[in-house]
Amino acid sequence: MKVPDERDDVLLRRAAKGDENAFTVLYQRHQASLYRYALRMTGSAWAAEEVVQDVFMTLIRQPKKYDANKGEVGAFLFGITRNRVMKHLDRLPRELSLELQSNSGVSKEPVDLLTPAVWAERRERVEQVRGAVLSLPAEFREAVVLCELEELSYEEAAERSGCPIGTIRSRLHRGRALLMARLELLRDVPRRATAGR
């Protein structure tokens, strides 16, 4: 039984029959990218976890929803994830401001040997960037997440978003402009605060 080398659609068929190994391989292949997308879009580890769980629950309960003629399993899963994320953003537009920073899903472990002060400063800056990204309207945010954070090409980003390349370019352009403005503002706040004393 060569589960790890199997194609996604074969794994899905086997998982639908209750094959746990097939499901585990399928899950391990896709969970990280889906989780990262959901995390960067929602800014909430809890929400991202719920979204990914919901996506795979759908796969378990309604495996026949996947139509091989319409695309690959990965694209199908991303489509469900995107829908769930957008629903989440529509439902809880203010969740970001209420959520604790400790639940942001951003790694809290220093990746290298930084001094605590530098690490704390960097962490604060990451939180500010996260806040700036999350403050973007969902469409612009998605374009920034896919093109800048996931580093996809315009074609791939357009395919995932289900819109033309021109739309993605336009959204990215506007998203960048807004992001730059917000980050400039955040950079200036401490400066102004210091200057005010």
Add this chain to the structure above:
Amino acid sequence: MNCEEFQAFGLDAGTSRIKSAEEAAAADHAGKCAKCAALAESWDAARAELSLFGDATRNAETPARVQMRLLQELRAQKRPVEIYRRGGMIAAWGLAAAAAIFGVVSWQNWRTEQHRLKANKNNPAVSAVGAASQSGDYVIVADEDTGAFTPLPGALPVTSDDGSIYQVRMQRASLGALGLPVNQDGASDWINVDLLVADDGTPQGVRLHEDATESATLQ
């Protein structure tokens, strides 16, 4: 490249989304246009900060508990299918067992019937008695020696297994007392008769010996 094109393509500098010729043109334009150079500088700073956020979430993965929950769900989904499958198997085995039992019983009945028919074939008297009693058409000839039991009038068909056979010597006229018609010519002859007597003691049939007349004559 003009400012509009720079805003559309120039900010992709350093990525795979822009061709090297376009990148060179964008750099050339930024060298000439202060506004676009400031935009590029601002975007570079933003991208650097964005990459910090990207790096912080680059290795993020779904917590292991999600996989556990999903596997539990998968098992829960699988269980009813297994129950149905097991139920189907049990039903199939039950049907197969019922069919086998039916077959065995039928075969045994057929065998018993065959034995009975074979036994009847070997004992034509009993079959004749049975046939005669069923049709109600008694052909009783006391002086006819068929080697088989002749049922007595009013007697139920009985096989030799159901009663006892007594070998008796009597005058032919005595057959009349059993309800059989007797030829008056030889009424005083002594004959050897096998008398079939049921378990309750009532005579059921008679069978004349082949030498009955002869022995009667001898005596």
